[in-house]
Amino acid sequence: MSNAEEADGPRPRGRRPTMKDVAELCGVSIKTVSRVVNGQGGTSQETAARILQTIDELGFRPNRLASDLRHIGASSMIGIVIEDVSNPFYGSMIRAIEQRARERGMMVLSVSSEEDPQREHELVRELIARQVAGLIIVTASSDNSYLAEDIRRGLSVVFADRPSSGVQCDEVVLDDVRASREAVEHLLRHGHRRIGVVADADHVYTAHTRVQGYREALEAHGIALDPALVRQGSHTSEDATEATHALLDLPEPPTALFTTNNRSTAGALRAIHGRDAQVALVGFDDFEFADLLNPPVTVVWHDPAALGQLAADLLFARLENSHEPPRRIVIPSRLLVRGSALPRLAPNPPAAGA
């Protein structure tokens, strides 16, 4: 038998030491090492001390993958599917989830769906392949039944920000319709009658629902909806800038805008700024610097960290007791009035050839 490795001194170069190595060097069984490593007790002071010493000398690191492999379907990782990690909104959410996870010794695999249902599906597959104990999803899909099979097999899934469809799961959402209605009513109260909307694609739940709130507000005030004022399909902030320009270029441009998420708001503000147009605006999602802009931007405020935290709480509760009926939590949101809804001069249509 070739024992080249054994003879390599206390600090082998290549292979990482395993419990077996520690056990052999200590002249104990691997199980005893396991007990010490996991602080399970049931070992004598002496043995424990000797093992700990050897662990230190050897630079032994436990292999969590191997241990996770034993606890089937319940690794020490949870998966998060969001739209885009670089969006601070989701960043705050992930941060909150990460904190909750850490309290339980778990780590977070987060992935960006890019608002693409197909991609979301693939990412979920890969997360499941890595045996995540549970999943928190901001779904980009209008049909989550692709999860049904795994859920039936015991996978815990929590939907955040947007509800599930086609499966029964815990969820944390906002009252998007009510919040949007309030936002638009705020503009109406300030005398605006032509209110433009800049929103993401209609198949995105939040975009659809928030436009729905806009519709309801107009209807409640007996104002006919002008389809030309509703620009859906702006995904990036650049898209939103373009959409806003288009709105302001209308023969009868809006005097106010309702923007349905932080990117739409950013894009619209940039467009307004670029043409020095005087347009009122209320945006969905608060953002840093909203209060420092001129005028300060009135927004539908809500707390993405709370969204993440509650989603994590639901998930961990579900992991401990999988037989409760699904819960739905609606987190608070409210209009944060800062001044940007004030009536302003309608922008002039751009002078031809100027």
Added chain:
Amino acid sequence: MSNAEEADGPRPRGRRPTMKDVAELCGVSIKTVSRVVNGQGGTSQETAARILQTIDELGFRPNRLASDLRHIGASSMIGIVIEDVSNPFYGSMIRAIEQRARERGMMVLSVSSEEDPQREHELVRELIARQVAGLIIVTASSDNSYLAEDIRRGLSVVFADRPSSGVQCDEVVLDDVRASREAVEHLLRHGHRRIGVVADADHVYTAHTRVQGYREALEAHGIALDPALVRQGSHTSEDATEATHALLDLPEPPTALFTTNNRSTAGALRAIHGRDAQVALVGFDDFEFADLLNPPVTVVWHDPAALGQLAADLLFARLENSHEPPRRIVIPSRLLVRGSALPRLAPNPPAAGA
């Protein structure tokens, strides 16, 4: 023998089906299933088709943890340690890394160190325990020798944004000193002589280095450094607001500020806004809305996505060829002049009792 499970029909409720289940149902060996699952070829059309069919019927999902367990020290995950996921700066970085990782079928475990060296150390341990194939670290520590042992054993580590110390690793950094010097020189050129600094704690590399740039700029212009003007230790944007107020409350307040990261900038702007003070400002790190503020904020621009992307490139190169000497990449940065460095009225000391 109790065979309750076997008799549960083609879609068992509890346990997830494994390769073994597929193999048994197909009457082939587990290895053949493995070959088909991994697209290795070497199986007949017929067998493959039958296996695929069974996989589908059973809802079999490969267990990546188990497969990763075999490829020792090279799982399909990489770890990222940053300061805080919710900071958009790191969000962009992570996003870029995630994209690169995905191209290679890898996923990202990202964790927040909260700028705490102790915590960073623990998080790295836990990432290693989960057998990450490699690590990208924005280190909060001034001594990374805790990694030496693992690196010697073959762990690939790339340092991003801040260099390593105590270990030899690939790194992607900025020329912080030069960039900061330019920023401060820009302020000097606009006639400012009393320039305040709002920075994170001195033990944070970027804070230290950027203050160093400030010092060098003053020195080059023969201006004595007034220690009262240098406020280090602001971690959150709230801290920075407080520090800025303190600076502006000085008997001889600064006429300009240099803020050394995006949170310092945000905090300082809020303080300035709050007291309607007229203070020039140049900030390190670009941020959304910098161009929409009044005045638009001049910043040291650089690309956090590029930082992430290059760090990922270095890491994957290292994973493929671990014997190259460590590389150091300096990514570009430049002053993005927007107007906020213009000389302004020195703020009045606050009237007592007003």
Added chain:
DNA sequence: TTGAAAGCGCTAACAC
């Protein structure tokens, strides 16, 4: 083209 057997590093059940 296929399979048997060994084992990745660890844990659980049950001895002693």
Added chain:
DNA sequence: GTGTTAGCGCTTTCAA
């Protein structure tokens, strides 16, 4: 207190 045995689900020789 401690060890033995049998696996978690998969891959990897090596043989057929």
